[in-house]
Amino acid sequence: MAVEQQARGAANGTNGAGRRRSRRDEILEIAVGLFAARGYHGVSMDDIGAAAGVTGPALYHHFAGKEAMLAAALIPVSEGLLAGGRERAANHPNDPRGTLESLIDFHVDFALANPAVIALHLHELDRLPDEPRRRIRRLQRLYVEEWVTVLTALHPGLPDGEARVLAHAAFGLMNSTPFLGGEVDRRRRAELLRGATLAALLAPTDPA
CATH class of the missing domain: 1.10.10.60 (Homeodomain-like)
Incomplete structure (x- = not known):
């Protein structure tokens, strides 16, 4: 509740x-x-x-109905994530480590501020009609590519497909906020999520 x-x-x-x-x-x-x-x-x-x-x-x-509410909640979120991701990438030219840290800070702040929206996206996106659902999926793909770009720069030789695996894994970690209890204060939760995500994405990617 x-x-x-x-x-x-x-x-x-x-x-x-x-x-x-x-x-x-x-x-x-x-x-x-x-x-x-x-x-x-x-x-x-x-x-x-x-x-x-x-x-x-x-x-x-x-609002015309529940579908309109759902679209109004999810489309601006996807637009905002893409715009914010692009802005942070532009702020750190030729600095993939700085870009990654900025992207993580940005997404963790979003995830902590919007757990209900994340839960809604995880469980209810398919309730939308085709057009807004396709629009959201496209925005999401573009946002993922911002992460792919920085990950392939940080890990030379990393294929784009593997970088997408890492990006989605990082989103899963950061987007865990709907499931976190209140026993840890927000500041510490942010520190833990940032540190864990950064460590995961900086880990060596060479096959064992």
Whole structure:
């Protein structure tokens, strides 16, 4: 229930920087938390409206339905990851180690801030219609290629296919945040995830 409670508790009208969020953003955040906690089919529009404190007509003013909410939650995330990955790669020209460290910092920060979105992506992406699902998959592939580029630079001779294996393994590690308990504080969780991911990706890749 942690992700559901997190989403409900965050629906106070401001983001982390204190800027007022739109009502649409608040509703979407609550929907994401409910989907992540109960599953897409375990949540109705009435459930979302009740949790957000809005009536049916007001809810449909913002979103045509659950599929629209799911797309609105996942597409911007994929767009933001790609844009952020490209930005960090551009900030470290000719420095693959610096690029890798920056990419890891970026993704770990994202994963810790968005466990409900990660859970939603892992379990509910296939609920989307073909077009938005294909769009998300394409954005994801492009993001993976940012990691492939830096990994092949760090490990000369590493085939692209093997670099993709390493990249996806790293995502699995960093995207474990929906399953982490609260017994370790966020700062330490970030340190552990960064250190483990960096060590895994810097390990020798030569066949035994």
